[in-house]
Amino acid sequence: MMKLYAIGDLHLSGGQDKPMDVFGERWANHAERIFSSWRESVSEEDCVLLPGDFCWAMQLNDALGSIAQIDALPGKKVLSRGNHDYWWASPTKMRESFPQSVRLIQNDALDIGGCIVCGTRGWNLPGSADYTQKDAKIYLRELMRLEMSINAAMRLREHEGAGNKPIIVMLHFPPIINNGEDTGFTELLERFPIEKVVYGHLHAQSCKLGFEGERNGISYYLCSADHIDFAPRFIAEYDSQS
Numbered sequence: 092m093m094k095l096y097a098i099g100d101l102h103l104s105g106g107q108d109k110p111m112d113v114f115g116e117r118w119a120n121h122a123e124r125i126f127s128s129w130r131e132s133v134s135e136e137d138c139v140l141l142p143g144d145f146c147w148a149m150q151l152n153d154a155l156g157s158i159a160q161i162d163a164l165p166g167k168k169v170l171s172r173g174n175h176d177y178w179w180a181s182p183t184k185m186r187e188s189f190p191q192s193v194r195l196i197q198n199d200a201l202d203i204g205g206c207i208v209c210g211t212r213g214w215n216l217p218g219s220a221d222y223t224q225k226d227a228k229i230y231l232r233e234l235m236r237l238e239m240s241i242n243a244a245m246r247l248r249e250h251e252g253a254g255n256k257p258i259i260v261m262l263h264f265p266p267i268i269n270n271g272e273d274t275g276f277t278e279l280l281e282r283f284p285i286e287k288v289v290y291g292h293l294h295a296q297s298c299k300l301g302f303e304g305e306r307n308g309i310s311y312y313l314c315s316a317d318h319i320d321f322a323p324r325f326i327a328e329y330d331s332q333s
Contacts, residue, residue, distance in 0.1 A: 092205075093203075095206065098314055098321075099144060100144040100292065100294070101141065102145075102175070122160075138169065140289055144174065151178050151180040167203060171212065182195065182198075198243070202247050205328075213262040213264030216230070257287070257327070259289065262276070262288060268300045271306065277306070288312070289326060290311070301313040
């Protein structure tokens with residue numbers, strides 16, 4: 092069996108001098124706490140989803156030290172991009188540079204054994220306090236990228252021997268906020284057989300805006316590192332041979 096976990100917003104140093112405890116004592120020694128909790132709960136057969144804001148590096152080469160730290164931890168890892176992942180390069184270049192245990196999602200999908208993973212970064216939602224007209228183009232583009240990624244997951248499901256495996260979506264930005272109103276993301280997600288959505292981005296008091304639980308048949312999980320006490324959050328368990 093494969094256990095699936097998720098933890099976003101690791102904000103590892105990436106070779107930069109950006110201590111996270113400037114955001115409060117809660118962040119003191121956060122990387123060591125994440126690594127310790129990870130080793131305690133995750134086995135080599137498991138998989139951890141990392142939905143964005145992985146590290147503060149500005150260039151891919153600078154991010155590789157943080158990638159190596161994650162590679163040294165148990166299990167498979169799947170990364171998607173956050174708004175602070177300035178180091179994110181072309182998928183080809185990243186795949187050539189990443190170790191075997193670390194994979195990424197960008198406009199595509201991965202069959203990780205027990206389930207299929209897809210997703211995109213997402214963006215600020217229309218109607219949210221920080222949404223401006225400048226956000227509209229990015230928001231629509233992210234919807235297109237999510238649809239592209241979900242369609243890739245559906246092709247894996249239908250044509251590459253994956254049967255009816257569950258589809259898990261990774262987003263960095265929340266696809267829905269606590270008022271529960273429909274968004275372009277929820278409307279898109281509900282057109283497909285999506286089982287679960289993991290996301291991050293929200294911190295501290297903003298976590299109260301995040302929607303968690305089931306909505307129209309899809310389960311949502313807020314997985315920002317500080318929200319889940321810097322320990323990978325258990326999402327589900329799947330038959331890795333299915």
